[in-house]
Amino acid sequence: MKRLLARGAPLAAFLALWQWAAWVPISFNFPTPWQTVVALAELLGSGALLQASATSLQSLVLGFGAAILIGVPLGLLMGVVRGVGRVARVYLDLLIALPTAALIPLVILSFGINVVSSAVIIFVFSAPFITMNAYGGVRDTRPRLVEMARAFGASWGKLFTRIVLPSALPMILAGLRLGLSRAFLGLIVAELLLSPFGLGKLIMNSRSMFEHDKMFATVAWTLVLAGIALAVLARLEARLLRWRAA
């Protein structure tokens, strides 16, 4: 009961504030929560939302998947081979500091207007964080554990799989969560600014038609998708890092 209240109260407050904002209204054609829900049901019913989601998720899977497949091994390599780490760090710091949206025209020029260029933007948004975390994870490895394993005659391979990798795992997983949030950000930025695809296109279209309820519904839906994806990752994390809860 107490937990329910603790979880429900912020949501209720948020909805009340939203309702009030629509009553005032704080801007032209501001939809109420209920109008948004109706629009969401409508969009789901017509299939437009699911179709847009499928398109968006496609570039998300492509971009985020590539970010994991390249970012994690690269970060591990940077951590294990000092020289690689020192050099690559500089570029990663630059990439993180860069206003990534500024890259979009370049990406369009290189890849054209399609799902791939959305995926590239998503990759650029998320990969540096995934890489940096994997790198930091390796560097967090306690030297004492390495010493202990060496004293038992651990080979280089075993040192990596039995000491370095599990030491880095918490940071790697945190990096994936951070990267996933950044991937959703990249997705919407890409679809709003460059390509008439997916959820971003739906948001833009609704806005240009003054269908603000539909626009809100799409944004809310995107949040739900991101929330589900993050929850799945959190579950994975809790499973893999059982020992931390102990």
Next chain:
Amino acid sequence: MSATLGIAIERLSKSFGAVQALADIEIQVKAGEFLALIGPSGCGKTTLLKCVAGLLPADAGRIVIGSRPVSGPGGREASLVFQDFALLPWATARENAEFGLLLRGAPAAERTEAARRALAKVGLAGSFEQAYPAQLSGGMQQRVGLARALAVNPQVLLMDEPFASIDEQTRRILQDDLLRLWSEERKTVVLVTHSMEEAIYLSDRVVVLSPRPGRVHRVLDVPLPRPRETLDVRASGEFARLVDELWQILKKMQ
């Protein structure tokens, strides 16, 4: 199983850059002996232990365990016990105890069996096997560390201030347990400590190292009767006299 081995440390020197850590160390540890290394901080006692474990290469001189000269880490004769336990936080007590065997490629069934036996020896049988280090007290964590060292059945135990970060009451219990284990297993033990009481209570001989560079300053025999864990040796006048003698030696070095 296998005969107990002695350790010969011959004219050992070790420098870190321009700093000489150890100079001409000459120590013979007899098979089955319990030897303590003590000295002011900076005397290189931990460095010496790491050389014996093969973790640090010597600059000059050599170390022989049994008949095999130490040439690198991973020798099967000796196991290390660490001050900070060096347990894997993501592994259960049993998995930690198995770790040495895992690294040496022992099959799973054999590992489990050996780890169980070792955990039982250090008093951690049963439900503790499945506990993670964070769920165990410092004393229990060090028991796991000791079990890991014993599980590979070494002839030599190298202990680097194993009880330094454990509270006094638990430390005394662990010291007694160690003495019991030692008398049952008859392993050669080299213990680095900064506690004079601990050195006298546990060992047959105490080697006092002087600092910068570390040299053998004195060797003190400890002729206290055994089994000390049952004889209440701490309360004896002889114990007090030996601790004081050790203190006088160390005091003059300050």
